[in-house]
Amino acid sequence: MSGSTPEQPAPGRPALSDDGRGPARTLADGVRLPTTVRWLLAKVVGAVFVLWAVATLIFFGIRLIPGDPAEAILGGPGSQASPEALEQVRRDYGLDQPLLVQYFTQLGRLVQGDLGDSYSLRMPVAELLGNQLPGTLLLSALALLVAWLLALGLAGWSTLNGKAAAVVASGLEIAAAAVPHFWLASILILLFSNTLGWLPPVSTNSADGLVLPVLALALPLAGFLGQVMRESMLNAMTSPFALSARARGEGETGVLFRHALRHAALPGIALSGWAFGSLLSGAVVVESIFARPGLGRTLLNAVTLRDIPLVTGVALVSALAYVVVMAASDVAERAADPRLRAA
């Protein structure tokens, strides 16, 4: 990741523009940086720090768990590795080096953008991630979208339909949020594949192959988002601006769509970064159950096999995706809420 060139502000630019940029500041050396660039720089520095921390934690963390990667590389249980084979593997993978040497060697490679080769799949990690990432991103993005629609839909419906609807919605949300992914995924397969025969149990990137895994990921998230969204929506509907809108003759549905929706969306947007993180972790379970290739399944196999380069690679890519989505949700939040721009 390279730092961005500081952008020179045009002379005479207003101190506070409506595109969300704050007033220009002066750095110690006199170079003036617009707030957006400063914000971006801070994000980049933060991201680099997060990535370093992730790489370091994974490197030492995976060694705290007992087990010998060399043994795992040779295929585990049925294959009682011979001493010669183990030594060979240790030499090949540099596992005979002192721990700190291994750590700095790995860090040095990572800085150069070299993620190394996977122990278990014997392929460059970058290539593996390149193959697995799109599927997981597609799954997560669709799940996020579906979760949003479900949450907003339920919040809107319950807001317009009074107390009983609110109780029903709240019950559904709590139930959905509490359901573990593996249970939900199994139930969906049992119902839609085994019993009804409508949808395939093994996921592909075709439309019908995506329905079940997307639902398995989206429902718990929708439950969670729904709880926060419904509350903000209810607050907005009873606020003075809603009252004045009604006074101007606006119907309930109009108030909801024109005024309350934006308020309901705010906590949802703020939570989307977190939600995306939870989707990536949910993908570990969902991809395994639906036999779907992807980052989550890669991670699960890699951890089991103590495949350090691959675990590190998946963790770094996930951390990076998380940082990017957090930044994007920051931007979206500023766009949706004018109050934040002046801050």
Added chain:
Amino acid sequence: MSFPFRTPRRAVVSAAGAVAAVVLLAGCSAGGTGSEENAGEPVSGGNLVYATGDAEPTCLDPHVGGNYPQALAASQYLEPLVSKNDDGEIIPWLAGEWQESEDGLTWTFTLREGVQFTDGTPLNAEAVKANIAHVQDPETASSTGYLALQKIESAEAVDDLTLKLNLKAPDSALLESFSMPWVAIQSPKALERSQEENCAAPVGTGPFIVEDWVKQDSITMVRNENYNSPPADAAHEGPAYLESITWKFIPESATRYAALQAGEVHVIDNAQPDTIAAAENNDVIKHLDAPRPGASNRLELNTSKAPFNDPLVREAFVRAVNVNDGVSSLFFGTAERSYSPLSSVEPLGYSDESLFGYDPAEANRLLDEAGWTERDAEGYRVKDGERLSLEFPVSTNQSIPAEQSLFEQLQATAKEAGFEIKLNLLDLSSWYGALAENDYNLVSAPYTKVGPDVLRILFHSDSTVPAPSGYFANLSQVKLDELDELLTKGSETSDPADRAALYEEAQKIVLEGYYILPLYDQQNHFLYRSEVSGLRALPTVSTPAFYDVWLNS
């Protein structure tokens, strides 16, 4: 379960014979294949989808490392020198004949004529020699194959098709070793490639060819159109019926079964007891039970430390746990109780049911006798202030859910006699770690190998010496000179009757010493759709063979 094809056919060794047979069979489209179960003519063509629940191999060349997932896949594209028939006799495969010298130190193998690897390289003595060198080369990092061929000192090509092996010591298990997929024969030309390349697409003589491997998704195998080397007990000759196989990785048991029901896949492995029970009510789905050879699934009692260094406590434990009720309630009749250190498919297995009856009164008496007379507040027995406590690390990769539940039931029944069992569910690497640190009193570890020589690996005192990784196969840590001698002698005795007597004696010692508690065979269940005909498991390591399989539309 009986298979449609049981008539062994002697391999046609001469090239002319093989060609003639191929032509004949191609002409009359396998008129001779029996039709006991799967009525109908074999149909050529079609793609079979196989879904495996085993781990995805890290390398498709089973010389490298050498585990069961590799054996499953490799059985479709690589072939070993010999095979085994349903009666447990060694039969020809790539080798047509073999001869052991009087002193047992020299073996001569005559290879089948006219066989080619799928890259066009001919199968000859030099090729087999290159394979032995490949397995023995530390660079290959072979473990299973390496151990199997450990006694081979040198190999020489006497002529094109005759290979002579010189051994360090007589090896009565040599043919059994050569029947395993972990030492199957690959093209010497292909072996010269880098390990990465060879791992991605090994080249053999098998009925299918590895065409593509999409990691974490599937392996695609296509038919070898020039195939002419089926084992002596195959049901037909010439190329396979199936045009291709899609080998899918579906780790989740319920998903595999759902995919099978939906018709997305034709065959699944690692079928769990509940699924097998469910499939019994399904007309479209059939069951193939093929226990693995080698050792039975057993609990090993660590005799290297208290409390199992005391034989009385070992017997008390065996008497205190109710295995049979657990097995029948948790496995839905899919697993049969074993009373032997060896798998029921091993002809030399020896059983003694009388040693393993559930008898709580006897367990209590034995524990009293062993000095564990007091009980603490929680009901566990205590001696010299120490609780009668057993560490039991369980590998979640190796113990299926039903087995984990069985261990919980054993825990409950053992408590009545005053044993505390500490079940510790671990992933594979952590489990290895616990064993390496001798941090266990009980453990269950599978071991697949063809033939009774597996007893030497599991119970010879040499196997208590850890490899540099810390792993050792003799997990009961039995060290008995008498047993060592029997096992060494057994591994060097080729006379069938003498060999059987030696191994029976050895198994008696293992069982009567209460070093192990046998549970059942290593479970290996396949479910397949009724349109799949001709499916069988190879009698060697029980991997499915798709050579004789066809799909009825």
